[in-house]
Amino acid sequence: MNIAIIGTGNVGGALATQWSKAAHTIFLGVKEVTDFKGKHLLQNPHTSVHTVADAAQQAEVILVATPPQIAPQLAAQMGNVAGKVIIDATNTINASPEGYPTAFHAFAALTKAEVIKCFNTTGFENMQQPDYGHVVLDMMxxxxxxxxxxxxxxxxxxxxxxxxxxxxxxxxxVLLEQFALSWINLAIFQGMGRDIGFKLVRRQT
Ligand SMILES: NC(=O)c1ccc[n+]([C@@H]2O[C@H](COP(=O)([O-])OP(=O)(O)OC[C@H]3O[C@@H](n4cnc5c(N)ncnc54)[C@H](OP(=O)(O)O)[C@@H]3O)[C@@H](O)[C@H]2O)c1
Incomplete structure (x- = not known):
């Protein structure tokens, strides 16, 4: 599958690497193609760098892992993304896009893509390594x-x-963004550290 990664920092970098290992074709979408955070990602297989517009146009799935407040600007830059999937991994902890509660809502209003919220509820280290040995983390x-x-x-x-x-x-x-705050609360404010994650368990009947 062709996947655009808009935002090639902690979260975008972790998922770009995992998906390239899974043999997907990765289009990094960046502001400046010669100088961007995550340049090392170009060493991953099937990975190339493009403008945001080019990456979005080449992809079937577009992961957004940027500050949330630039969602309207990204929606305009991406062009026609009708029928594509936008996965919004952002969290509006400090700032939201003007006029929208979250980036998800901005993408849903400003594009004709199918927008999904995902990969926002845990730290990027858990996206690099969701396997804790005795248990494998879940996502929402x-x-x-x-x-x-x-x-x-x-x-x-x-x-x-x-x-x-x-x-x-x-x-x-919004519940998923609050869920993300639960992880941040435990990991950072309650001092548990970033090597924690969530697993849903179900009683066997
Ligand atoms: N860190 C976590 O553990 C974590 C976990 C879950 C969700 N999140 C959420 O995921 C998002 C990204 O977090 P992060 O920690 O990955 O941040 P980060 O490492 O700072 O990466 C942000 C990326 O966004 C890019 N960017 C900013 N403005 C852009 C623009 N106009 N066009 C294209 N790219 C642009 C940055 O590029 P430049 O450096 O060139 O500006 C950078 O590559 C945030 O919304 C955060 O709340 C973070």
Whole structure:
């Protein structure tokens, strides 16, 4: 699958690497193609660098892992993305896009893509390594397109997560951002450190 990675820092870099290992073709979408964070990602297989517009046009799936407030600007830059899947991994902890509660809402309003919230609820280290040895972490997603969630769920498993739980439709996106704050609270404010993650368990009947 052709995947654009817009935002090639901690989160974008981790997922670009996991998906390139899974034999996807990765189009890094950056502001300046000769000088960008995550240049080492070009050493990964099937990975090339492009403008945001070119990366988005070449891809079927577009991961956004940038500051959330630039979502409207990215929506304009990406051009026509009708029918593509945008996966929004951002969190509006410090700032939201002007006029929208989250980047998800901006992409849903400003593009004709199927927008899914995912990969926002855990630290990037857990995206580099979701396998804790005795247990493999889970991921969570929300969005209104079942087809796009099926694609996103497969990509979460290809990134190494055990399962990607469906939190529901677009009305659950804010809940997923609050879920992210729960991880941040434990890891940072309660001092547990970033090597923690979430796993859903179900009683056997
Ligand atoms: N860090 C985590 O553990 C974590 C976990 C879950 C979710 N998140 C969320 O994921 C998002 C990214 O976090 P991060 O830690 O990966 O941040 P980061 O390492 O600072 O990376 C942000 C990336 O966005 C790029 N960017 C900024 N403005 C851009 C623009 N106009 N066009 C194209 N690219 C642009 C930056 O490029 P330049 O450096 O060239 O500006 C950089 O590559 C945030 O919304 C964060 O809340 C983070």
């Amino acid at each position: 997603m929300a969005g209104s397109s079942e087809q796009a969630k099926a694609i996103t769920g497969r990509l979460a498993q290809e990134a190494g997560f055990a399962h990607c739980y469906d939190f529901g439709k677009a009305d659950k996106v």
